[in-house]
Amino acid sequence: MGANQTQNYIPFLKNKNIAVVGNQTSVIFKESGYIHLVDSLLKREIKIKKVFAPEHGFRGKADAGEIVKDGIDQITGLPIVSLYGNHKKPKADDLKEIDVIVFDIQDVGARFYTYISSLHYIMEAAAENDVIVLVLDRPNPNGHYIDGPILEKEYQSFVGMHPVPIVHGLTIGEYAKMINGEKWLKNDIQADLEVIKIKNYNREMNYNLPIKPSPNLPNDQAINLYTSLCFFEGTNVNAGRGTNQQFQIFGSPFLNHNHFDYSYTPVSNPGAKYPKHENEVCYGKDLTQHKNLSQINLEWLIEAYKNTSDQNDFFNDFFNKLAGNKTLQEQIKTGLSAEEVKATWKEGLENYKKMRAQYLLYD
Template structure:
């Protein structure tokens, strides 16, 4: 049996309790396998309907051990993972002769299967997903398994040679959300690059892209390359991590054109049109499916004076500012420090804004909110943080277009040639319909 909590208010406690292991060493890895407590949320009506109509559940790459065990057996393994790196598998029958589903962190699962995991690498937000966006993540030791944890966020975004020298293979398994400025793709790039330079294969365990049903947004320009965007792709790229890894290799995007020895463990029963509910929040400020679906549009607000819900439990589902007129923006909230944002924008100040929690599932980037907010903002000279906004947009053109008063339709039309060219390239690397 399993115990699951559906209360976002317990997220900090949940993440502290969430185990990537259960004991010190693989002989104790199954002590608490029948109880799993982590942050989840109910499906919306579209997803409920989808789940009822599709009898074959998605099997993520990490759950297909029989497919990838040959790459890991008798090898010294490094794992790039976070709190989303969870597998579900069918247990052996218990004393009552009943088998049951067990949820377990991938690191625990591999140890249980006799795989020699030597080291864990953690991305932005940390191994347990507790760090703020942009907050430095420190190296450490996992208290449950005794495994060393190497931070890949902060000064050390790319593993050093001495951090890889005792490894034979790297496993990458994290839940992405399909948005260019979501930094897990950048972490994967650096893992592939470092591994290629050191002759280490990389195994990518594929997971669904909850925004994989469309591509949209401005293209990233080389002049604005950063950790928020390392590749010439649109803001919403429409690929799984496995597909994207193939594209990084195939397009020669690794330093000096090096090629990573890559294996993608594909999913079963997934298509790009599959409506997928992410079972564990992929980072502290994406608490549910609505936030993930709105993130491509509201994530752009990070480079403006607007607060996008940080400091509340409605992150990326609302936005506001003290400098938006209360007569037009009638939703009120006051950001306060919380587990996902220790110093939110406009902390302790009432914001006037919009509540977007009832927005239907989106299939395009919606610029209407940022365009109208700019028009109505009472301090236009403070609206954009140009450097930050350009890093998120991947281009300096979008800010200029908004400031010049272009309509959303005109701005979107300016993307179309780039999107067509990108889509033609993208098709070469797709693994799913």
């Protein structure tokens, strides 16, 4: 972890006013376990003035999409400023007297995972207010492949801000370099950016996340399947929210139970207070034992669409934002196979890989 390379950033932070963008994954690993980055910095007498909290909150307990409120961290007494809801970008007052923003969050390498959108707004606000951004890099558990359609500009949203594929194949430090280098910030501004690299890392390494990055990504299987099953968030199919197999199963009351022999019933739980199809029997698939993916699987989405009794309402308004275009929905409705759909991604992916190459920090 970049956070573990304390010798490379602690001297730089001395005698400066610091804000930290972090959550429950922002830790320094030790032989005896780990210590939260904020606790470690405070012990080293680094002057942390505030914490910025992304989606799911500073301690990582909020549901997806749930409003995260400002407050005071009960453990450290530091003020917490939410970067979710209506306040996704720090204001000038939030950065008053701040010299450096330390960004340290575990990402999962998917365009629609909102931590990279928070990174964008942090970098933009920092550039506008002459604040340095220091990214402590972390491995990408889905960094071993690149796949998906390139996001089209008219479908920009907080679940997709940049013209990249769904699985972008970058660490969050590399992604920050790309945001800067491609001048994706407002008015082509660039942040004063420093990245603390991960020691002895390459993207083919199998990285097991010791702390779940958000409430509904509980294990490595969910993180690997997330890039394929998140499409169901834009449909009438439940992707395991309201169970203990989030993003490892999918199902719906509308799916044909003669075709799908697996069933489950979503209920309210700490990671999903109001899950889709709550207390209804859902028919679908159990993917908890599925082999590790090295590409996006579209076959499950297509299979569900073909075997629903509710095709007219299968897709909702969120789907095109997740896909980054309107084309994917149209392709599925017209009956294209997964292979035929993926063939239309090829040129965009080749161009993206050429652009991405200049920002790589690791093999």
